[in-house]
Amino acid sequence: MNTLFNFPKDLFKPGMELSGKWNKKSYVIIRYIGHGENGSVFLVESSGKQYALKITEHSFDLSYEIKMIQQLSLTQGNHLGFSVFDIDDFVFGEEIYPYYVMPYRTGITIEQYLTGMRQADYLYLFSIIVNRLEMLHREGIVFGDLKGEHIIVDPITLEISLIDYGGLSLFNESVRQYTVLYDRASWRMGDRRANPHYDFFSLTLIFIKIAIGENKFKRIFQQSRHVKELYDIIPNINSLKLLAPVLMKILTGKRVSAKIIKRELETIRIKSLSDSKRVKWKWIEWVFSLSFFVFIMMFLRLLYAL
Amino acid sequence: MQKKVSFKQITLITDGQSNMGLSPVLAAKKARDHNIIVNVIGITDEGALGLNGSEEIRGIATAGGGLSQIVSIEHIAKTVQYVTQQSMNKTIQQVINRQLKQILGQGDIYQLPPEERIKVVEVMDHMSEHSHLDILLIVDMSASMRSKLKKIEEALFDFQLSVRSRAGSNQIAIATYPSKENHLEIKIPWTREYFKMDMMISQFIPNGNTPTGPAIEEAIEYFSMINTREKNGILDEYLI
16 A cells, blocks of 8 residues: 555655664665565665665554564574664654664565576475475464565575565464465465465465466456466466476465475475486487397398398 | 453445434544444545545544545455554554553653564554454445445455454454445344355445444444453453
8 A cells, every 4th residue: 555655755865864863873775675565675875785774654563573583583593584784763854764774685586587497497496485484484483475576586596585574474363464466365265364374375376477477367366366277277387397286285275384395395306306317218228229220220231231 | 461452443434425314423433432443444436535525534533543544446455454453553552652651751652762662562563463353344335335345345355354364353243334224234243253245235225325423323332232241251351
């Protein structure tokens, strides 16, 4: 809802310097990055280093999200990439704009990365994101607002960053923030109570959307919202061939755990490896048979020649 | 601070101005006096919602201690949930601010340093998420709403999914107005169970009047019909 943001127009433009009421650290705005449901994010610079700064008018929402990140950074360190550099208020006239500063993640979105990639890449990326989510779930926290724009891939190191923490929610509470297109409840496949399956469901839809294209995906959502329609097309999509059994299980199964998903992904991976090995052997068999055949022919030819 | 909190809310969905009976602003004030918060969602497209309609919507929500939002029909689903949530947060924030004033002599969580504020918000959030919620949704069924009812049904269904996902307990009821006999017609009585939403369009009665005020008054009555014996058995509650 756009009505949430009533920042004075052009207040935060590139070059503007902003400093906090409490900690007095100052930041220069480099550019606007984007906005989540509860705040706008800017790329900023402070003491020669770049950060992402999220600022809002609604302290209630942002405080909760900061609290979750702090909790995660305590238990997981930088392992999951959750850390808060600074928390402060920007005072402008009568207004108070709370903000927090976090590391800036570079890379491209998973949608950009996977476009044109092969089945094996889909499988690999899906697996590492499942692992990442599982680590988060171990802390009793669900990511919530998982979508393509929130999964950033470093194209060189293939490191994954999850960005926008507005949806982080404790298990068995309601999911704080979601996007209808990837929301289990909007697809009528359950509710919005935070549990691991909620994230896996969103992840599955993200992969299906990338594979079948945004238009087709949105059309199914708007016209029928039937998971069955997705279920029917998955097996026919080439880039999802390897992942299909897992995706279909998550789409319909309400209680699929990370453990089951990982076990299946491993089975698929091993199977796909042996499949490609078998193909290799077949090729050698063919070459062998062919050379044997040529050899016989030559032999016969020699016989006749004698 | 770990006491269980209980909320009573009315969320009114309308696209026009009231034109019959008691002023809806006065009715909302009366609801507030009964510890019932009144929120209003105004729908903009092609309805009779002009400047006066918008004013009235804001007035009802202010008098009712709740929130108002004016949105197009496309955004109705998320708005119903948003308004309910924010309205609970607002109520809790008011209570906390009052307590802060007593303790610190300053009445605003923004006056606290961010680190302290986060701790307060954590408590507030927990209160809100784990609170008991009785919510009555009232849908305006005047003629201009006919084309929007399908979307509203979807939104109400979606809303119950959100409400049921909360950690706290809850009861939902759905009513429409105007109706043949009374001003308010209960379509779905107080329930803790999931329900289907296919009862509204089929029973549509075109009616020119929009008795918003009387409908809210009857809604206040309807809250007193909640089985309090059962409620007290479950909750150790106090009202804010």
